[in-house]
Amino acid sequence: MMFLPFLVLAAGLLTVFYGRRRWALGCWAAGLLLLIVLFRVHATSVLNLGF
Amino acid sequence: MTQGLSLRLNAIGLLAIVAVLAFALGDQLLKKELPCPLCILQRVGFVLAGFGLALNLRFSPRPSHYALTLLGALFGGAVSIRQILLHIVPGSGAYGDAFLELHFYTWALIVFVLILLGTACMLLFDRQFDEGAHGAGPLTGLALLVFVLFVVLALGNGLSTFLECGVGLCPDNPIDYEFLKPLPRL
Numbered sequence: 604m605m606f607l608p609f610l611v612l613a614a615g616l617l618t619v620f621y622g623r624r625r626w627a628l629g630c631w632a633a634g635l636l637l638l639i640v641l642f643r644v645h646a647t648s649v650l651n652l653g654f
Numbered sequence: 655m656t657q658g659l660s661l662r663l664n665a666i667g668l669l670a671i672v673a674v675l676a677f678a679l680g681d682q683l684l685k686k687e688l689p690c691p692l693c694i695l696q697r698v699g700f701v702l703a704g705f706g707l708a709l710n711l712r713f714s715p716r717p718s719h720y721a722l723t724l725l726g727a728l729f730g731g732a733v734s735i736r737q738i739l740l741h742i743v744p745g746s747g748a749y750g751d752a753f754l755e756l757h758f759y760t761w762a763l764i765v766f767v768l769i770l771l772g773t774a775c776m777l778l779f780d781r782q783f784d785e786g787a788h789g790a791g792p793l794t795g796l797a798l799l800v801f802v803l804f805v806v807l808a809l810g811n812g813l814s815t816f817l818e819c820g821v822g823l824c825p826d827n828p829i830d831y832e833f834l835k836p837l838p839r840l
């Protein structure tokens with residue numbers, strides 16, 4: 604599942620190459636959304652910080 | 655700043671991101687060190703940031719494209735900060751070997767901050783936007799070369815992540831490529 608952002612963004616870059624700007628922006632937004640979701644899934648442990 | 659100069663600087667900026675992604679992937683393959691989930695997400699942050707520069711190269715510079723670069727660097731930097739905080743307390747260990755006395759996630763944060771600074775500086779020059787889509791069109795020369803390398807590295811990182819983690823989530827401390835393990839004997 605963690606390969607998905609790369610796949611979506613690579614597909615988006617191909618749409619950039621072929622001049623499809625709207626598709627590219629959509630792929631970028633999907634890539635960012637996937638990054639946020641995967642970050643939320645992985646950032647679960649409490650930080651061991653004391654002030 | 656003319657649009658031509660802006661495009662050249664965008665190509666150089668994208669080349670720098672390509673170099674970072676290539677270094678990370680090269681280190682992974684040569685030293686056989688597997689990237690952790692947060693490391694992989696930082697690489698995604700670099701691809702998101704570079705995407706805005708790639709849009710500039712193909713469709714001419716626009717503030718919205720620079721915004722994508724800023725957002726990509728901001729979220730990538732947030733992942734780096736999370737990983738730095740995981741290991742900031744003495745005795746809490748670290749992930750991977752250090753490079754020039756800093757770990758990769760610390761270098762990642764430094765590069766993300768540099769991307770933020772560089773992009774903000776580029777936004778100071780309005781004349782690059784006045785010429786409209788004059789520079790838009792099929793990619794040629796250095797821009798094409800850097801763009802192709804960027805796509806190859808995005809796909810390469812995707813492939814290595816697929817081999818490492820498969821279709822599920824990556825383990826926090828990966829020790830082996832999920833898809834390169836020998837099959838169990840029947």
